[in-house]
Amino acid sequence: xxxxxxxxxxxxxxxxxxxxxxxxxxxxxxxxxxxxxxxxxxxxxxxxxxxxxxxxxxxxxxxxxxxxxxxxxxxxxxxxxxxxxxxxxxxxxxxxxxxxxxxxxxxxxxxxxxxxxxxxxxxxxxxxxxxxxxxxxxxxxxxxxxxxxxxxxxxxxxxxxxxxxxxxxxxxxxxxxxxxxxxxxxxxxxxxxxxxxxxxxxxxxxxxxxxxxxxxxxxxxxxxxxxxxxxxxxxxxxxxxxxxxxxxxxxxxxxxxx
Amino acid sequence: xxxxxxxxxxxxxxxxxxxxxxxxxxxxxxxxxxxxxxxxxxxxxxxxxxxxxxxxxxxxxxxxxxxxxxxxxxxxxxxxxxxxxxxxxxxxxxxxxxxxxxxxxxxxxxxxxxxxxxxxxxxxxxxxxxxxxxxxxxxxxxxxxxxxxxxxxxxxxxxxxxxxxxxxxxxxxxxxxxxxxxxxxxxxxxxxxxxxxxxxxxxxxxxxxxxxxxxxxxxxxxxxxxxxxxxxxxxxxxxxxxxxxxxxxxxxxxxxxxxxxxxxxxxxxxxxxxxxxxxxxxxxxxxxxxxxxxxxxxxxxxxxxxxxxxxxxxxxxxxxxxxxxxxxxxxxxxxxxxxxxxxxxxxxxxxxxxxxxxxxxxxxxxxxxxxxxxxxxxxxxxxxxxxxxxxxxxxx
Numbered sequence: 001x002x003x004x005x006x007x008x009x010x011x012x013x014x015x016x017x018x019x020x021x022x023x024x025x026x027x028x029x030x031x032x033x034x035x036x037x038x039x040x041x042x043x044x045x046x047x048x049x050x051x052x053x054x055x056x057x058x059x060x061x062x063x064x065x066x067x068x069x070x071x072x073x074x075x076x077x078x079x080x081x082x083x084x085x086x087x088x089x090x091x092x093x094x095x096x097x098x099x100x101x102x103x104x105x106x107x108x109x110x111x112x113x114x115x116x117x118x119x120x121x122x123x124x125x126x127x128x129x130x131x132x133x134x135x136x137x138x139x140x141x142x143x144x145x146x147x148x149x150x151x152x153x154x155x156x157x158x159x160x161x162x163x164x165x166x167x168x169x170x171x172x173x174x175x176x177x178x179x180x181x182x183x184x185x186x187x188x189x190x191x192x193x194x195x196x197x198x199x200x201x202x203x204x205x206x207x208x209x210x211x212x213x214x215x216x217x218x219x220x221x222x223x224x225x226x227x228x229x230x231x232x233x234x235x236x237x238x239x240x241x242x243x244x245x246x247x248x249x250x251x252x253x254x255x256x257x258x
Numbered sequence: 259x260x261x262x263x264x265x266x267x268x269x270x271x272x273x274x275x276x277x278x279x280x281x282x283x284x285x286x287x288x289x290x291x292x293x294x295x296x297x298x299x300x301x302x303x304x305x306x307x308x309x310x311x312x313x314x315x316x317x318x319x320x321x322x323x324x325x326x327x328x329x330x331x332x333x334x335x336x337x338x339x340x341x342x343x344x345x346x347x348x349x350x351x352x353x354x355x356x357x358x359x360x361x362x363x364x365x366x367x368x369x370x371x372x373x374x375x376x377x378x379x380x381x382x383x384x385x386x387x388x389x390x391x392x393x394x395x396x397x398x399x400x401x402x403x404x405x406x407x408x409x410x411x412x413x414x415x416x417x418x419x420x421x422x423x424x425x426x427x428x429x430x431x432x433x434x435x436x437x438x439x440x441x442x443x444x445x446x447x448x449x450x451x452x453x454x455x456x457x458x459x460x461x462x463x464x465x466x467x468x469x470x471x472x473x474x475x476x477x478x479x480x481x482x483x484x485x486x487x488x489x490x491x492x493x494x495x496x497x498x499x500x501x502x503x504x505x506x507x508x509x510x511x512x513x514x515x516x517x518x519x520x521x522x523x524x525x526x527x528x529x530x531x532x533x534x535x536x537x538x539x540x541x542x543x544x545x546x547x548x549x550x551x552x553x554x555x556x557x558x559x560x561x562x563x564x565x566x567x568x569x570x571x572x573x574x575x576x577x578x579x580x581x582x583x584x585x586x587x588x589x590x591x592x593x594x595x596x597x598x599x600x601x602x603x604x605x606x607x608x609x610x611x612x613x614x615x616x617x618x619x620x621x622x623x624x625x626x627x628x629x630x631x632x633x634x635x636x637x638x639x640x641x642x643x644x645x646x647x648x649x650x651x652x653x654x
Contacts, residue, residue, distance in 0.1 A: 056525070058521075078521075078524040078525060079524040079525075079527060079528060079529045079530065080527075081525060081527070082525065082526055082527030083527055087525070088525050090521065090522060090525070094519065094521070094522050095519070095522070096514070096515055096518035096519050096522060096523075097518055097519070098514065098517075098518050099511075099514060099515070099518060103511065103514075106511070107511065107515050107522075107523075107526050108526055109526075110508070110511075110512065110515075110526045110527050110528060111526070111527040113508045114508075115507075115508055117509050117536055119507075119508075120503060120504055120507035120508055120509035120510065121500055121503055121504055121507075121509070122500075122503065123318075123319040123322070123503040123506075123507065127507060127508060128318065128319060130508075131507065131508060170526070174526065174527065
């Protein structure tokens with residue numbers, strides 16, 4: 001499989017998923033390397049979300065494997081993702097509704113926060129110090145994304161575009177090597193789209209990014225590579241230009257959908 | 259770390275010293291006055307620390323300890339002025355507060371429901387009684403710790419298979435435990451005393467030095483109920499401090515994340531089974547501590563106390579007080595403490611037979627009625643209701 005630049009972070013190897021008699025994915029293979037942005041596109045029902053869920057262990061492949069070569073792991077459970085340097089945002093915003101924005105972002109650094117149950121129970125200095133450090137770095141992350149002013153608000157009280165940034169801030173808190181973005185552009189206005197585009201481009205310097213997206217205008221200029229799914233199969237991979245010219249893609253997707 | 263809270267402590271201690279002088283003049287015996295003065299100094303110093311938001315931010319753990327100390331301090335002083343009946347009820351209620359803290363953590367933080375906490379209380383209650391009957395010389399603090407460990411172990415054993423269960427299924431399993439508990443006690447009747455339960459082989463009395471301090475020349479306190487309620491209150495204060503630590507820490511946050519959005523919680527690296535087992539074990543350990551204290555207060559334990567109805571009462575009290583909040587658990591404990599007084603007052607004024615059918619159901623009527631009122635008018639419990647009114651009043 002082709003890859004640009006750095007070490008490979010995620011490899012789907014001939015993954016198939018059946019739900020009963022329905023083939024959601026059939027022999028899907030693609031990879032994401034450090035330093036590149038890969039877009040996963042396809043018409044509705046093509047299996048984008050299933051492929052994404054397989055990549056983070058929410059759905060077990062019926063056959064085939066999911067490898068995380070940089071971490072030396074395969075087929076992990078979702079709760080292990082953060083530990084092997086993989087972060088994911090959820091469709092919509094997926095924030096914790098009864099926790100403040102700051103707590104939401106602190107949650108992203110959960111694995112970095114020190115101390116077990118007894119550290120918490122006895123309020124040992126180690127745990128208190130690490131909570132304080134986590135709070136400070138969460139605040140710094142909010143400032144980096146320009147949304148520090150809503151730190152004390154609940155997610156329900158902030159605009160959608162801001163909440164999306166908070167969800168990215170949360171994902172970045174675990175210092176991932178691979179970031180999985182589930183429809184980062186949905187529900188954003190023009191100005192916010194531009195900001196997000198710039199932000200994601202900037203992330204390329206330290207990690208690999210895989211994103212599922214509908215919005216072609218957002219995806220095309222942003223990604224290094226596209227993987228196109230149709231009826232559960234990869235029908236094309238390549239740069240934005242290659243995909244634009246690809247006949248099967250035009251037939252399956254671009255020509256029909258938009 | 260500015261000078262502001264330091265100044266408050268100094269000022270507070272000065273006020274406390276003034277209180278020392280005042281109480282020497284005002285209160286009967288010199289020694290009672292000394293005790294009262296120490297209490298006043300401690301209270302003022304604690305309040306001085308708590309009142310500084312700067313201090314609360316820089317030293318959260320000390321501030322939490324100061325809140326616990328202040329609450330215990332006030333409680334200890336007021337118990338000296340109550341009748342022994344009220345003190346006994348307060349002791350029962352303070353122990354209940356500990357149980358409610360545990361369930362509040364389980365339900366409010368991790369979002370699970372347990373209908374078995376009455377039985378977990380029973381585990382602690384019988385642990386204390388059985389141990390004391392076999393090893394009468396073990397210090398009571400150690401026996402209570404054993405009750406906590408026993409509760410945690412049983413909670414862990416039940417919690418492990420329950421980790422794959424959620425919502426109604428976990429509740430169903432805890433229900434099964436609550437129902438089966440009585441039968442298990444009967445199965446081991448040589449240890450548990452069967453239906454009649456166990457007596458403690460000794461009464462838990464105040465240590466000699468304390469008796470000597472307050473009542474020189476006597477061997478035990480004239481009203482031991484004061485001692486029992488004070489032991490319970492101090493224990494509750496310690497339990498409260500630890501619970502506040504949990505709520506404010508990484509562990510507590512993990513619980514809230516699991517409750518709010520379990521998918522997102524997994525993605526930040528939290529293991530759901532682990533979080534659920536921890537919450538369940540903590541709630542069982544707290545319940546067992548409360549039950550162990552009941553054995554000490556009542557000087558005996560009967561299996562009938564720890565039936566299914568108690569588990570339901572505990573659940574109602576958590577909802578009435580306010581799920582997931584520490585004040586809510588304390589309010590629930592107070593309601594439980596004074597329900598007995600209210601019933602006594604009611605039967606005395608209506609001529610209702612206190613041993614009769616109606617009177618024996620009054621507890622259920624009171625808690626059931628309060629529960630309905632809470633759900634209708636204050637879904638976040640009394641603590642949530644007060645907090646909202648307070649916030650509204652301040653922003654006026």
